[in-house]
Amino acid sequence: MRKKTLIAPSVLASDFSKLGDEVEAVATAGADWIHLDVMDGHFVPNITFGPPVIKAIRNRTKTFFDCHLMIAPADPYLAAFAEAGCDGMTVHAEAGPHLDRSLQTIRSLGKKAGVSLNPATPETAIEYVLDRLDLILIMTVNPGFGGQAFIPAIVDKVRRVKALIGNRPIRIEIDGGVSPETAPLVTAAGADVLVAGAAIFKGGTVEAYRANIEAIRSAAEKAAN
Numbered sequence: 177m178r179k180k181t182l183i184a185p186s187v188l189a190s191d192f193s194k195l196g197d198e199v200e201a202v203a204t205a206g207a208d209w210i211h212l213d214v215m216d217g218h219f220v221p222n223i224t225f226g227p228p229v230i231k232a233i234r235n236r237t238k239t240f241f242d243c244h245l246m247i248a249p250a251d252p253y254l255a256a257f258a259e260a261g262c263d264g265m266t267v268h269a270e271a272g273p274h275l276d277r278s279l280q281t282i283r284s285l286g287k288k289a290g291v292s293l294n295p296a297t298p299e300t301a302i303e304y305v306l307d308r309l310d311l312i313l314i315m316t317v318n319p320g321f322g323g324q325a326f327i328p329a330i331v332d333k334v335r336r337v338k339a340l341i342g343n344r345p346i347r348i349e350i351d352g353g354v355s356p357e358t359a360p361l362v363t364a365a366g367a368d369v370l371v372a373g374a375a376i377f378k379g380g381t382v383e384a385y386r387a388n389i390e391a392i393r394s395a396a397e398k399a400a401n
């Protein structure tokens with residue numbers, strides 16, 4: 177059976193001066209997951225936040241914290257992110273030499289395990305770790321910044337990943353440049369979790385966030401296969 181499409185607002189586009197309020201607002205507005213972009217200034221050319229900030233906002237909602245770790249190495253920090261309140265942790269396939277070990281560690285911490293693929297990384301990078309995965313995050317921009325343009329060539333990779341996972345219960349998440357215009361392209365190809373920052377955090381109110389989430393959700397669901 178087809179999975180319901182989940183919408184995961186990325187707080188990277190929120191007002192960091194009131195991050196807790198923003199997380200609560202977007203959860204009230206209907207977010208299925210909260211997407212937290214962790215950047216280290218080394219794996220990606222930007223720096224955001226780490227476990228103390230995640231811990232500080234954890235009590236603002238019970239919504240699933242989907243932690244996108246754009247850090248290298250990731251392994252030394254996985255326990256701290258789990259302790260801070262991440263429900264799922266996604267590491268990049270390009271971030272270290274021992275992806276299988278990273279995924280085993282995430283599951284041993286009792287969290288959902290994800291792997292992310294940069295636009296130039298082929299899906300073959302995850303061929304031998306499929307049974308350790310709950311989530312595959314396919315980047316449709318180069319990681320590091322919000323508000324970038326969606327790369328259409330990646331839609332073909334979404335189709336290939338969908339075929340690769342077969343009937344395993346793995347979610348396919350898309351991250352970068354998702355909007356009501358681009359969402360149908362990826363749900364038609366098999367994606368079932370959509371991250372969106374710039375397209376959701378505009379308007380500044382719960383009502384505006386709700387309308388922005390629903391615009392993506394309805395466009396996505398119409399095209400979902």
Ligand SMILES: O=C(CO)[C@@H](O)[C@H](O)COP(=O)(O)O
Nearest residue numbers: 188319320322323353373374
């Ligand atoms: O991981 C990243 C960027 O590296 C994303 O999660 C962005 O935050 C998505 O932002 P938009 O492209 O939707 O504005």
Ligand SMILES: [Fe+2]
Nearest residue numbers: 213244351371
């Ligand atoms: Fe992200």
